[in-house]
Amino acid sequence: MIDLHLIGIGTGNPDHLTAEAVRAMNSADLILLPRKGRAKSDLIDLRRAICAEVLTGPARIIEFDLPVRDADAVYLDALNDWHQAIAAAWESQIAMHLPDGGRLALLVWGDPSLYDSSLRIAERLKSGGMDIQVRVVPGITSIQALTAAHAMPLNPLAGPVTITTGRMLRAHGWPEGADTVVVMLDSGGAFEVLEPQGIIIWWGAYLGMAQESLDQGPLAEAGPRIAAHRAELRARHGWIMDVYLMRREQLDGN
Secondary structure, three states: OEEEEEEEOEOOOHHHOOHHHHHHHHHOOEEEEEEOOHHHHHHHHHHHHHHHHHOOOOOEEEEEEOOOOOOOOOHHHHHHHHHHHHHHHHHHHHHHHOOOOEEEEEEEOEOOOOOOOHHHHHHHHHHOOOOEEEEEEOOOOHHHHHHHHOOOOOOOOOOOOEEEEHHHHHHHOOOOOOOEEEEEOOOOOHHHHOOOOOEEEEEEEOOOOOOOEEEEEEHHHHHHHHHHHHHHHHHHHOOOOEEEEEEEHHHOOO
8 A cells, every 4th residue: 555645845955844744754755846947947946955955864755756737738637638748757756666565655735635646646646546545744835835925914904815826816806795706827917908907916936035025016007016926036046936815905904
């Protein structure tokens, strides 16, 4: 049997690891680290650094090339095909390195429950007949890192929060009935579709990392500034991970 631990590692800062995450990493027989291409080499470098800092025993660390999603295909079809390819890659690595079973660890950015597909990919292995037990070690999400960086509460006083994606924001605009909106997986500037008056934005990129960048203010003023800075950061580093929170100005509570 494969005892699979999906370990939330926060946003790249080793200080974000919980004691449970450190224990799970040190109890693993194998840790798989995905390589995402030269443009995103920083991501595997951060995973390597985390392993070097917290591992105290001889856990085997194996790196493998992560399949690439077809950016030209229909989005959901491309995601399904990509997840199947990743599941096949996991299965291949397990067959090579844990043929008799054991404890496997995968390090997941943020938390496995929030806009991450590791749990869905693991379910594909189960559905395919693999004897696998999945355990989740929760991690600090980019939303938590964002609100901490700006020293602000996530929700207005006694108010709800809507979490969505850049794709959904572009397609449907401000979510109906929402006061506070968190936007993830934005390929760039989805907030530009909104009428900016009365909206405050808090934005962060590379949260928890050495290159962390923050901005905030009225969307009418901060939006163009964030879009330009985001493009510059992406060009400089070759990749970007960012998240932002927007709130109707009159409901900016305590």
